[in-house]
Amino acid sequence: MIKNKALAIVTGYWKPNTDFLQEIVSNIKGKIVDGDFVVVSEKAISVAMNNIVDESTAKPSLSAKFIAQIWMPIVWGRFLGVLCRFHWKLLYRLRYYPLDVGSRHKQITLQYAGLLQSLMFGSEGGIDGSNLAYSYVSLPLKNAGEIAEVIRRHVVSKIGREVCVMIVDTDKTYSFRNFHFTPRPCPAYGIHSFGGVFSFVIGRMLRLRRRATPIGVAGFKLTSEEALEIADFSNRVRGFGSGRTVWDMAERFNVGLADVSWEMLETAKHKPIVIVRRKR
Numbered sequence: 001m002i003k004n005k006a007l008a009i010v011t012g013y014w015k016p017n018t019d020f021l022q023e024i025v026s027n028i029k030g031k032i033v034d035g036d037f038v039v040v041s042e043k044a045i046s047v048a049m050n051n052i053v054d055e056s057t058a059k060p061s062l063s064a065k066f067i068a069q070i071w072m073p074i075v076w077g078r079f080l081g082v083l084c085r086f087h088w089k090l091l092y093r094l095r096y097y098p099l100d101v102g103s104r105h106k107q108i109t110l111q112y113a114g115l116l117q118s119l120m121f122g123s124e125g126g127i128d129g130s131n132l133a134y135s136y137v138s139l140p141l142k143n144a145g146e147i148a149e150v151i152r153r154h155v156v157s158k159i160g161r162e163v164c165v166m167i168v169d170t171d172k173t174y175s176f177r178n179f180h181f182t183p184r185p186c187p188a189y190g191i192h193s194f195g196g197v198f199s200f201v202i203g204r205m206l207r208l209r210r211r212a213t214p215i216g217v218a219g220f221k222l223t224s225e226e227a228l229e230i231a232d233f234s235n236r237v238r239g240f241g242s243g244r245t246v247w248d249m250a251e252r253f254n255v256g257l258a259d260v261s262w263e264m265l266e267t268a269k270h271k272p273i274v275i276v277r278r279k280r
Contacts, residue, residue, distance in 0.1 A: 190224025
């Protein structure tokens with residue numbers, strides 16, 4: 001039987017324009033051996049690459065206002081959220097969805113991810129505001145496989161170890177037997193992306209197995225099941241930094257949803273890198 005062992009690496013907070021290649025190498029040097037998996041958070045890389053958007057500049061359209069004022073508090077807060085078995089605390093937050101901040105957020109998701117993603121209750125199309133300051137949100141990586149290969153080559157050149165590099169998102173992939181699907185775009189090979197909000201609701205209502213989503217893999221040939229296994233294991237070890245959601249993050253620092261500063265984020269423990277080792 002194959003068992004996984006993992007080490008979550010605590011680093012400083014990766015702000016925009018951080019040299020994440022250097023951060024990865026300096027933090028895993030002396031800790032990896034040939035055959036290890038180096039699993040990196042997609043969001044941490046997106047922020048470091050300045051792949052972020054300031055929602056405070058958005059001008060909400062009528063569609064964005066409708067989603068924030070009607071769809072979120074009523075459809076999600078009182079119907080879909082209940083069907084998807086959300087915790088009472090999340091249902092409460094959805095029923096009192098913030099109109100101004102929420103409308104601006106939905107405008108950005110409409111612009112970058114489209115309608116079916118914007119109808120999600122959060123992390124629409126891989127767009128996420130948790131662990132980011134003020135009104136910033138991170139956008140999903142469109143070339144995660146290529147970035148994973150760049151990281152792998154950098155590790156080989158600087159450390160001389162042959163590893164598998166995997167970039168992972170906390171958004172879930174749902175599995176029905178050997179069929180794996182996710183509402184977020186651009187997952188790794190073998191995982192199907194479609195339907196946006198419909199895919200999410202189906203997965204939750206049917207209580208399908210859900211795991212973190214691998215979006216880029218470089219180094220080893222893996223089946224989709226193996227990639228999902230490693231992605232989810234590393235995600236559980238990593239934790240959620242300053243908060244699982246923007247609500248949790250703001251609650252932790254006792255400020256408004258758009259008032260978390262970069263300095264506050266630096267005080268939390270961040271684990272953007274997880275080393276996974278498989279042993280028989």
